[in-house]
Amino acid sequence: MVIVMKPNTEREKVEKIKNKMLSLGCEVHESKGTNRVLLGLVGDTRRINPGQIEANENVEQLIRVMNPFKLASRDFHPEDTVVKVNGTKIGNGSMVVIAGPCAVESEEQLMEIAVNVKANGANMIRGGAFKPRTSPYSFQGLGEEGLKLLRKAKEITGLSIVTEVMDQENLDMVAEYADVLQIGARNMQNYALLKQAGMSSKPIMLKRGLSATIEEWLMSAEYILSKGNPNVILCERGIRTFEKYTRNTLDLSAVPVVKELSHLPVVIDPSHGTGKWNLVEPMAKAAVAAGADGLMVEVHNQPEEAVSDGGQSLKYDNFKSMMNTVQKIYAVR
Numbered sequence: 001m002v003i004v005m006k007p008n009t010e011r012e013k014v015e016k017i018k019n020k021m022l023s024l025g026c027e028v029h030e031s032k033g034t035n036r037v038l039l040g041l042v043g044d045t046r047r048i049n050p051g052q053i054e055a056n057e058n059v060e061q062l063i064r065v066m067n068p069f070k071l072a073s074r075d076f077h078p079e080d081t082v083v084k085v086n087g088t089k090i091g092n093g094s095m096v097v098i099a100g101p102c103a104v105e106s107e108e109q110l111m112e113i114a115v116n117v118k119a120n121g122a123n124m125i126r127g128g129a130f131k132p133r134t135s136p137y138s139f140q141g142l143g144e145e146g147l148k149l150l151r152k153a154k155e156i157t158g159l160s161i162v163t164e165v166m167d168q169e170n171l172d173m174v175a176e177y178a179d180v181l182q183i184g185a186r187n188m189q190n191y192a193l194l195k196q197a198g199m200s201s202k203p204i205m206l207k208r209g210l211s212a213t214i215e216e217w218l219m220s221a222e223y224i225l226s227k228g229n230p231n232v233i234l235c236e237r238g239i240r241t242f243e244k245y246t247r248n249t250l251d252l253s254a255v256p257v258v259k260e261l262s263h264l265p266v267v268i269d270p271s272h273g274t275g276k277w278n279l280v281e282p283m284a285k286a287a288v289a290a291g292a293d294g295l296m297v298e299v300h301n302q303p304e305e306a307v308s309d310g311g312q313s314l315k316y317d318n319f320k321s322m323m324n325t326v327q328k329i330y331a332v333r
Helices: 011-023 050-055 107-119 144-157 168-177 191-198 214-226 254-261 270-274 277-290 316-332
Strands: 002-005 027-032 037-042 059-063 083-085 088-090 096-100 124-126 160-164 180-183 204-207 232-236 266-268 294-298
Touching: 002 011, 011 027, 011 037, 027 214, 050 059, 088 096, 096 107, 096 316, 107 124, 107 144, 107 316, 124 144, 144 160, 144 168, 160 168, 168 180, 168 191, 180 191, 191 214, 204 214, 214 232, 214 254, 232 254, 254 266, 254 277, 266 277, 270 277, 270 294, 277 294, 277 316, 294 316
Parallel strands: 096 124, 096 294, 124 160, 160 180, 180 204, 204 232, 232 266, 266 294
Antiparallel strands: 002 037, 002 059, 027 037, 083 088
């Protein structure tokens, strides 16, 4: 349930209703709009008498939320969430671009890429210090050394850092370096990790699972929101289907669907979504046209020598071309 208070209701009257709901065994999550306060009730609401709430002179409306994801629902939070990362806003209608290599390989590699993507309009740098790989024999990342290199790239370029956290044990360490903590597709339903991320003060980028439905994706976001972290960014990175010509099937329909269901911003990853560098720009253009709040793309100085995902990484000239095109589309959407 969501209790919508009348405009400009006095604070003490809002607190009185909150305390009443708490006494009935509900968790109460408050959301503030321009001039209204919404109280989202989570938990066993059977003890609540809806008629009593609706009879309160300070209550404008009582909404029964049918979706299982309460806090992620637009019923609870009608206005779009804007996630602030240093000087960048994600979800306010602007276009955010996160670019960089799949994996941090060396200082020389990362610094060169960071300077280039910055010069061509990127807002943040991505790069994996810890790599979840299908094969245990594949490159697993540089670990904390990779995080230190990302910090150096930030110092040189001013780009905020987006990097993946793979487990609970390393979350605090990654948070010391990163501006945004990415939870990868393979961890989308790692509920212990989601809960810990929900207690972090850092924004969380939650990638859609390999075979996850939109509802399952939003329910994973709910775990983070329910622990008190409101700064969740959803990332569509393609889902597994029967198609063999692309690495995954990039579900661009998820953008308008999620925008209707939820207030959370949505970023598209066309690199993982297709697995082929020549498909990244077409899908990036389509994503911006569909209303995505941002893009996450892989860029490498020498894709043919990349230790991971070289086939889906853009070279500098391709990245520049993509940026020029998507900026034009954004300007008219």
